[in-house]
Amino acid sequence: MIDHTVRTYPSAEPLPRERQLAWKLAAVATDPVPVTPEVTEMVVNRLIDNAAVAAASLSRRPVRAARDQALAHPATPGASVFGIPGLFSPEWAAWANGVAVRELDYHDTFLAEDYSHPGDNIPPILAVAQHTGRTGADLIRGIAAGYELQVDLVRGICLHEHKIDHIAHLGPSVAGGLGALLGLDTGTVYQAIGQALHTTTTTRQSRKGEISSWKAYAPAFAGKTAIEAVDRAMRGEGAPSPIYEGEDGFIAWLLGGPKTEYTVPLPAPGEPKLSILDTYTKEHSAEYQSQALIDLARRLGPRVGEFGKVEKIVIHTSHHTHYVIGSGAGDPQKYDPHASRETLDHSIPYIFAVALQDGAWHHEGSYAPGRAARPDTVELWQKISTVEDPEWTRRYHAPDPAFGGRVEIILADGTTLTDEIAVADAHPAGARPFAREQYIAKFRTLADGVIEEADQNRFLETVSRLAELNVAEVRGLTLPAAVETTPATKGIF
Numbered sequence: 387m388i389d390h391t392v393r394t395y396p397s398a399e400p401l402p403r404e405r406q407l408a409w410k411l412a413a414v415a416t417d418p419v420p421v422t423p424e425v426t427e428m429v430v431n432r433l434i435d436n437a438a439v440a441a442a443s444l445s446r447r448p449v450r451a452a453r454d455q456a457l458a459h460p461a462t463p464g465a466s467v468f469g470i471p472g473l474f475s476p477e478w479a480a481w482a483n484g485v486a487v488r489e490l491d492y493h494d495t496f497l498a499e500d501y502s503h504p505g506d507n508i509p510p511i512l513a514v515a516q517h518t519g520r521t522g523a524d525l526i527r528g529i530a531a532g533y534e535l536q537v538d539l540v541r542g543i544c545l546h547e548h549k550i551d552h553i554a555h556l557g558p559s560v561a562g563g564l565g566a567l568l569g570l571d572t573g574t575v576y577q578a579i580g581q582a583l584h585t586t587t588t589t590r591q592s593r594k595g596e597i598s599s600w601k602a603y604a605p606a607f608a609g610k611t612a613i614e615a616v617d618r619a620m621r622g623e624g625a626p627s628p629i630y631e632g633e634d635g636f637i638a639w640l641l642g643g644p645k646t647e648y649t650v651p652l653p654a655p656g657e658p659k660l661s662i663l664d665t666y667t668k669e670h671s672a673e674y675q676s677q678a679l680i681d682l683a684r685r686l687g688p689r690v691g692e693f694g695k696v697e698k699i700v701i702h703t704s705h706h707t708h709y710v711i712g713s714g715a716g717d718p719q720k721y722d723p724h725a726s727r728e729t730l731d732h733s734i735p736y737i738f739a740v741a742l743q744d745g746a747w748h749h750e751g752s753y754a755p756g757r758a759a760r761p762d763t764v765e766l767w768q769k770i771s772t773v774e775d776p777e778w779t780r781r782y783h784a785p786d787p788a789f790g791g792r793v794e795i796i797l798a799d800g801t802t803l804t805d806e807i808a809v810a811d812a813h814p815a816g817a818r819p820f821a822r823e824q825y826i827a828k829f830r831t832l833a834d835g836v837i838e839e840a841d842q843n844r845f846l847e848t849v850s851r852l853a854e855l856n857v858a859e860v861r862g863l864t865l866p867a868a869v870e871t872t873p874a875t876k877g878i879f
Contacts, residue, residue: 484606522855532563580625
């Protein structure tokens with residue numbers, strides 16, 4: 387890997403495009419280095435993972451609304467939309483499938499300087515592959531490139547510190563992944579990355595306060611917008627330049643300012659794109675920084691016994707966990723039993739209370755209004771707080787990061803129960819790391835009752851041969867489902 391220093395340049399000091407970050411990202415995306423077998427294996431795992439969480443969300447209102455929008459945009463050749471027959475314009479198929487994948491907050495993650503769900507790259511890259519007639523090998527190359535760019539940007543540039551939503555890294559990564567998929571030249575991908583960054587930079591209010599369905603829509607918006615950016619760039623249209631380093635650009639006005647430098651690591655020419663191997667998926671349907679703490683709560687529950695005897699619970703954890711999903715966020719909504727599902731999955735006090743009491747976590751039942759409003763849960767929930775512990779913040783950013791924390795449970799008789807956990811059980815360094823077997827089991831569980839078993843088997847058999855799939859087989863990578871296909875919502879289209 388090569389570390390690239392990125393900073394603002396005044397207009398009086400022209401920066402050649404070959405020295406710009408957008409060009410360097412494009413050069414990585416378009417480097418024709420072979421994909422390793424390990425990366426191919428993980429791409430297959432993540433396609434299974436995305437299909438699993440999409441299947442579980444197909445009947446949910448935000449997903450139906452996005453699907454209804456796609457129904458209004460049929461196209462030939464087109465791309466498939468999970469749950470419904472027919473072919474649709476690729477940007478709208480990516481939109482509908484992106485919302486389905488993201489709705490339950492249940493797919494893969496990478497955390498470093500910023501946050502990301504790199505699996506959000508898959509719906510737009512798959513949709514364009516289907517529409518443009520690409521093979522499985524092409525699809526693998528595009529997904530590996532999308533993951534690489536997003537992970538590398540997340541390693542080097544913190545967005546949330548400046549209240550910028552993490553989709554600002556996703557737009558450029560999808561544009562790069564599409565460039566790799568389609569075999570575009572570096573100059574075209576450079577323009578597409580610039581356009582994608584410029585048009586997908588939004589604030590973090592989508593994940594703050596009263597969190598709405600836009601939390602699921604935002605990554606789909608980035609994927610759809612990146613497809614449109616690539617389309618324009620292929621027609622010869624350009625982007626603001628330099629997009630990252632310009633005097634009135636991204637770093638100067640939306641991030642750290644003109645005097646700030648960032649370091650973004652990128653593969654050297656000819657170096658394999660391996661960053662997908664550093665990402666990890668979720669066993670539980672909740673914000674990633676709650677995964678380890680759910681596992682810890684399941685372990686602690688039997689030791690607590692009578693939850694009515696709990697005086698208070700303090701979770702000592704990292705800066706990110708405390709300020710994003712903990713009491714450090716200052717959001718009263720995180721303690722509101724009538725809060726939205728989107729808000730509750732960003733409330734570690736709520737999540738820890740339910741996991742402690744139930745000894746389990748369910749993608750629907752744990753968020754049900756009746757479950758959230760249960761009096762004994764509300765009482766326990768209000769007793770839980772988080773504090774930032776500098777040591778857990780240091781470990782969060784360590785080469786072998788820890789995303790958990792230390793929990794103190796103080797009982798009414800003065801007894802204190804203490805335990806800690808570094809990473810989730812499903813993490814590669816955890817107690818039960820996910821492998822192909824676990825991805826398939828997750829798919830079977832979430833697809834049960836939604837996807838016929840024969841269609842489940844067909845999908846799993848096809849995706850397992852991803853590297854050898856022909857154009858027709860890639861177009862067949864979809865999920866027919868037992869869901870309502872008649873539009874349930876009406877807007878402009």
